[in-house]
Amino acid sequence: xxxxxxxxxxxxxxxxxxxxxxxxxxxxxxxxxxxxxxxxxxxxxxxxxxxxxxxxxxxxxxxxxxxxxxxxxxxxxxxxxxxxxxxxxxxxxxxxxxxxxxxxxxxxxxxxxxxxxxxxxxxxxxxxxxxxxxxxxxxxxxxxxxxxxxxxxxxxxxxxxxxxxxxxxxxxxxxxxxxxxxxxxxxxxxxxxxxxxxxxxxxxxxxxxxxxxxxxxxxxxxxxxxxxxxxxxxxxxxxxxxxxxxxxxxxxxxxxxxxxxxxxxxxxxxxxxxxxxxxxxxxxxxxxxxxxxxxxxxxxxxxxxxxxxxxxxxxxxxxxxxxxxxxxxxxxxxxxxxxxxxxxxxxxxxxxxxxxxxxxxxxxxxxxxxxxxxxxxxxxxxxxxxxxxxxxxxxxxxxxxxxxxxxxxxxxxxxxxxxxxxxxxxxxxxxxxxxxxxxxxxx
Amino acid sequence: xxxxxxxxxxxxxxxxxxxxxxxxxxxxxxxxxxxxxxxxxxxxxxxxxxxxxxxxxxxxxxxxxxxxxxxxxxxxxxxxxxxxxxxxxxxxxxxxxxxxxxxxxxxxxxxxxxxxxxxxxxxxxxxxxxxxxxxxxxxxxxxxxxxxxxxxxxxxxxxxxxxxxxxxxxxxxxxxxxxxxxxxxxxxxxxxxxxxxxxxxxxxxxxxxxxxxxxxxxxxxxxxxxxxxxxxxxxxxxxxxxxxxxxxxxxxxxxxxxxxxxxxxxxxxxxxxxxxxxxxxxxxxxxxxxxxxxxxxxxxxxxxxxxxxxxxxxxxxxxxxxxxxxxxxxxxxxxxxxxx
Numbered sequence: 001x002x003x004x005x006x007x008x009x010x011x012x013x014x015x016x017x018x019x020x021x022x023x024x025x026x027x028x029x030x031x032x033x034x035x036x037x038x039x040x041x042x043x044x045x046x047x048x049x050x051x052x053x054x055x056x057x058x059x060x061x062x063x064x065x066x067x068x069x070x071x072x073x074x075x076x077x078x079x080x081x082x083x084x085x086x087x088x089x090x091x092x093x094x095x096x097x098x099x100x101x102x103x104x105x106x107x108x109x110x111x112x113x114x115x116x117x118x119x120x121x122x123x124x125x126x127x128x129x130x131x132x133x134x135x136x137x138x139x140x141x142x143x144x145x146x147x148x149x150x151x152x153x154x155x156x157x158x159x160x161x162x163x164x165x166x167x168x169x170x171x172x173x174x175x176x177x178x179x180x181x182x183x184x185x186x187x188x189x190x191x192x193x194x195x196x197x198x199x200x201x202x203x204x205x206x207x208x209x210x211x212x213x214x215x216x217x218x219x220x221x222x223x224x225x226x227x228x229x230x231x232x233x234x235x236x237x238x239x240x241x242x243x244x245x246x247x248x249x250x251x252x253x254x255x256x257x258x259x260x261x262x263x264x265x266x267x268x269x270x271x272x273x274x275x276x277x278x279x280x281x282x283x284x285x286x287x288x289x290x291x292x293x294x295x296x297x298x299x300x301x302x303x304x305x306x307x308x309x310x311x312x313x314x315x316x317x318x319x320x321x322x323x324x325x326x327x328x329x330x331x332x333x334x335x336x337x338x339x340x341x342x343x344x345x346x347x348x349x350x351x352x353x354x355x356x357x358x359x360x361x362x363x364x365x366x367x368x369x370x371x372x373x374x375x376x377x378x379x380x381x382x383x384x385x386x387x388x389x390x391x392x393x394x395x396x397x398x399x400x401x402x403x404x405x406x407x408x409x410x411x412x413x414x415x416x417x418x419x420x421x422x423x424x425x426x427x428x429x430x431x432x433x434x435x436x437x438x439x440x441x442x443x
Numbered sequence: 444x445x446x447x448x449x450x451x452x453x454x455x456x457x458x459x460x461x462x463x464x465x466x467x468x469x470x471x472x473x474x475x476x477x478x479x480x481x482x483x484x485x486x487x488x489x490x491x492x493x494x495x496x497x498x499x500x501x502x503x504x505x506x507x508x509x510x511x512x513x514x515x516x517x518x519x520x521x522x523x524x525x526x527x528x529x530x531x532x533x534x535x536x537x538x539x540x541x542x543x544x545x546x547x548x549x550x551x552x553x554x555x556x557x558x559x560x561x562x563x564x565x566x567x568x569x570x571x572x573x574x575x576x577x578x579x580x581x582x583x584x585x586x587x588x589x590x591x592x593x594x595x596x597x598x599x600x601x602x603x604x605x606x607x608x609x610x611x612x613x614x615x616x617x618x619x620x621x622x623x624x625x626x627x628x629x630x631x632x633x634x635x636x637x638x639x640x641x642x643x644x645x646x647x648x649x650x651x652x653x654x655x656x657x658x659x660x661x662x663x664x665x666x667x668x669x670x671x672x673x674x675x676x677x678x679x680x681x682x683x684x685x686x687x688x689x690x691x692x693x694x695x696x697x698x699x700x701x702x703x704x705x706x707x708x709x710x711x712x713x714x715x716x717x718x719x720x721x722x723x724x725x726x727x728x729x730x731x732x733x734x735x736x737x738x739x740x741x742x743x744x745x746x747x748x749x750x751x752x753x754x755x756x757x758x759x760x761x762x763x764x765x766x767x768x769x770x771x772x773x774x775x776x777x778x779x780x781x782x783x
Contacts, residue, residue, distance in 0.1 A: 106503045427551050
């Protein structure tokens with residue numbers, strides 16, 4: 001296979017692997033803070049136990065997250081050296097800030113993990129807050145570089161391909177930075193909330209658990225549902241802004257996302273189906289008249305640019321329409337699920353039926369699929385460019401012929417690690433079931 | 444000082460910190476394996492007690508090093524990435540195996556032995572791989588094909604200097620970690636482990652110095668330039684040897700409590716020894732990053748370097764309380780050091 005394709009495959013799968021752990025790494029410490037604070041307010045030891053057990057899981061996840069983050073950071077330099085040459089000149093700042101955010105997270109995680117019992121309660125909360133802030137800041141700063149690749153700013157390219165007129169802050173605050181950063185952070189929060197809800201729902205589906213254990217899992221589910229509902233709403237509202245930024249700065253990407261070929265006013269929104277180049281439209285889709293124009297700029301007569309505005313060689317692959325739909329679809333479904341479960345609890349005040357619990361169990365994995373689809377959409381939707389309209393992926397990539405063998409090596413590693421993490425988490429929590437911890441609390 | 448000289452000095456300083464932290468980290472993994480088979484041996488417990496909270500920070504320092512190369516020397520990325528793709532990719536592969544397995548082990552004691560071996564073996568392979576980058580930059584192992592740089596694997600793998608560099612890296616790693624863990628064992632008042640590590644430090648010290656001198660003798664022909672520079676820097680290397688003698692001598696002083704060895708003095712002197720050697724080597728390496736294709740000046744960024752310096756200063760500034768807390772909790776706190 002072509003070296004460029006191999007380099008993209010290797011980097012794409014590395015990022016796809018890392019993002020699973022990184023997403024949990026951003027969201028879980030916030031859930032731990034919520035549990036710690038609830039414990040301080042309600043003095044209910046279940047919340048302290050929750051924080052402790054989540055921390056154990058977090059420690060395992062974080063190890064893989066740090067390791068895979070290191071891979072991604074090094075790999076992007078190795079595989080796309082010409083890209084990094086420009087990054088180093090224009091958008092070095094967030095990368096440098098990120099390592100310190102990363103370091104804060106690592107130092108305080110070690111402290112929280114290995115010294116929690118020796119710390120006074122206040123310092124313990126300070127530590128976990130530092131972990132959460134470090135994780136969020138890391139995510140925001142790396143997203144900054146990603147946003148800059150989508151909407152580059154703060155430099156000029158000279159005719160001979162050099163970089164000049166670098167404006168560090170213009171690059172840092174590039175047009176899509178703020179919306180993208182919120183999108184990444186909110187969606188990470190919501191994903192972790194739904195994963196916690198999944199686990200709690202799975203436990204609640206068992207018939208043979210004690211009342212005490214049932215209460216424990218119900219409390220966890222309640223936290224997860226509130227947090228999940230709020231953050232999924234926030235993700236959706238911010239997602240709408242993200243789409244408007246696409247309309248303004250990346251119209252080609254929006255056209256591909258929506259499968260729009262001809263520039264149109266009163267453009268309809270196509271949900272589902274696939275973009276067919278022969279038919280010049282999205283086939284088998286549900287069409288909502290005027291909706292796309294309205295979404296793009298809040299007016300029905302907004303002109304939305306179609307793919308035919310650009311030569312075909314500049315189009316991203318048309319299947320990004322499907323990725324985009326998966327992301328938006330999952331996000332919308334999860335809002336409804338969370339709302340419905342909360343309605344059941346708050347208004348009907350009834351026990352969750354099995355079918356609703358099963359629905360919640362599916363929610364966590366779905367959210368993670370949504371995250372993956374979103375990242376794939378954002379990166380594939382930028383093709384054929386690595387830096388939009390500045391650097392093509394084919395020019396950015398390495399020409400080394402060793403990429404193929406590395407690809408096999410790393411894919412093996414990722415598959416092994418996914419199974420190994422699942423196994424270790426299962427092993428650990430099986431040997432330390434919550435019933436034991438609850439019994440210990442009583443004696 | 445010129446900006447590019449300042450940048451390369453910072454880079455060498457980070458390399459020095461990583462070399463020290465990495466030696467402790469990887470060395471502790473190795474000693475943990477050697478003394479881990481028998482659960483009763485204290486040396487393994489001491490090694491692993493240090494390793495558990497410390498590895499994440501060591502890992503971050505490697506990332507700092509990589510990010511600093513790219514951001515200070517963006518024009519070096521194409522050459523460096525092309526020739527170092529395989530060794531560095533293998534390095535992060537092993538690092539991932541190592542870190543994940545170590546944490547998995549922490550949560551599942553049943554697999555302790557398999558995982559101890561993983562952390563021990565990667566504790567040798569990783570530094571071997573990382574140190575193999577040094578000879579690549581000396582000249583003679585990089586060729587251009589259609590203007591595209593390629594590493595000549597066959598020439599590198601059959602050249603004695605590679606293996607001497609690896610031997611140098613490993614003996615250094617084990618020496619530094621033995622001396623440090625000896626001090627760590629003393630803090631924990633674990634005298635059995637203390638004497639185990641002291642014993643290893645006494646033979647590893649002279650071996651590491653001998654290998655270091657012999658390694659220079661195996662430099663490839665193309666590297667004559669750096670041999671000359673090293674000879675011109677003899678004063679600094681001599682000073683480094685003096686600190687080695689102080690540190691090594693400290694291992695033999697008899698203390699009032701009847702134990703042999705001033706561990707803290709030995710650690711400090713040996714850190715200074717390597718600090719001097721690394722800066723002397725670094726200055727001998729100038730003006731090249733990779734001989735003869737890339738100089739420090741050619742690689743240096745055209746962006747606002749002083750803004751980057753502010754980020755580094757603020758970043759480390761924010762972290763100081765964290766480092767102090769870390770030091771108190773894991774390197775000073777008796778409750779942690781002496782736990783059963």
